[in-house]
Amino acid sequence: MTHPQQQAILAAAGIHKRFGALVVLDAVDFSMATDEAVGIVGPNGAGKTTLLSVLAGAFPPSAGTVSFKGGDVTALAATQRCRLGLVRTHQVPKPFSGMTTFENVFVAASHGAGLGRDEAYEEALGSLKLCGMLGVANRRAETLGLLDRKRLELARALAARPTLLLLDEIGGGLTDGEAGELVDTIKELRRRKIGIVWIEHIVHILLQVAERLICMDAGKIIADGEPQTVMADPEVVRAYLGGGPK
């Protein structure tokens, strides 16, 4: 690829992940620069979310190393990686259900970004505004619908002031109009120089943002490069689109 190691902000080398006998990630190498927006596609069970979790520090890899901003972060927990600027969202939203939307986001601004009270207020309100959630700021998160819960995942991660944002299927179940808003939000993040790794099944949304596309299958990266090239790759077509001519 055209991404030499020295300018990589995030690099994963030789990542294996096994759950018992099941091999979910098999020698995955991945690196990216801060100013990139990388999309990840692949069939269910390809290991996309597991890779994201290993990158974010939700659990350690069985083998391999993860480095971020030039330092080895393999041994660091999610809390520390978040504070360094590597922040994720969850495929199945994990809101703090007994807290209000604002409070959910405030926790991230105050602890993830390490901001003082007034700055944290401003950061939290800014994230909510960007994600179109100011209107439900005082609602308890458990009363939110799925769409708002997904937005909250994004707003909360943003309030932690990420350098690099790992997004896991935040576009699922959106209407075309809602998807358009989401794309606008992500484009705004790109303007703010936030790096993006985005796992998404809705490829046409992803392609509006991603400058580079990775396709995973059975725990391996099978294609990596310019989005249109990757989508046209015969192996990607076979693995992801179920074969046959387009």
Added chain:
Amino acid sequence: MSAVSTSPVIERGTATSRIAAIAVAVIIALLAIAPQFLSAGAVDRMTALFVYVILAAMWNALAGFGGLVSVGQQVFFGLGAYFAIRLADAGLNPFLALFASGIIVGAVSWPLSLFMLRLRNGEFAIGMWVIAALTHLLVNLDRLVQGETGTSLISLNAYDAGARRAAIYWLALASMTALLAILFGLLRGSTGAAIRAIRDNEDAAASVGVRVTGTKRLLFVLAAFGIGIAGALWLATSITFQPKTYFNVQWTAYMIFMVLVGGIGTFEGAILGALVFFLIETWFGGTGVWYLVGLGATAVLFSLFLPRGLWGTIEERFGLRLLPVGYRVRFPAATDGDGMLSPQQATPYREKA
């Protein structure tokens, strides 16, 4: 967007809560002068109430805010009394011993937290009970305690009964006030938001930068300290120390009762629950086994029909917040370019159990 007058403002209190704060100060001032007007028996009862409030507030902080449900908190109650006995026996002034004991209980809870906080949910709850039973047996081995025969805080008898009663009352009142103030400050600050986030989803809390283990440890140690003080105060009022009375699981049962009836996860609820428990005990405590049957029935009725407890229900119904620890966004102008804003302001704020 910070300096624009139409930008949203974060509110921590309401007009009602500001009045409530004044009311709290007045109530504490009245309680402070109350011993001069109350009978000896009433002073003792009030001291018991203060102890109950401490117990309820601490268990509520741990379980209602932090999600750490323990059925072994009697370990700290018992240790609070035990260390006070030990310190007084070593020659320390008995009143000083009460507080030194609380500090030792807090110090002991720190190493305990290193392995207990690795347990989750039910394992933690029952594990704490095991720790309590084990500690009870260890205390029984102390020659000073003489097994279940127990011992007394004899050095307190050196003080005149009336002066002692008033002194313990004031100590209990001061302890309760200080502990509630510390707890309120903690829960209202950004650590409090982290504590509630951990309760709701530990993994998500870690993923947005919350130090999960350290925050839980802080809460655990604070609750141990508070309950240790409560145990030491209880010893001061009853003088005698029999391990099985102090290390009895009934203390945690009372804490759970007070918090469930009052409203778990609301700061006001624990205080209200302690008051309800105190009144039930005052009126029906003499009826023996029926008193316990009544307590059990009340707890069952509450969990069936008012799962949010008294305060949780009041808060939900009337949007009333007297001692709020949460955050509300207020939108100065309803026409902020977003038509959805104004109806949300009417949404009553609630804490989740």
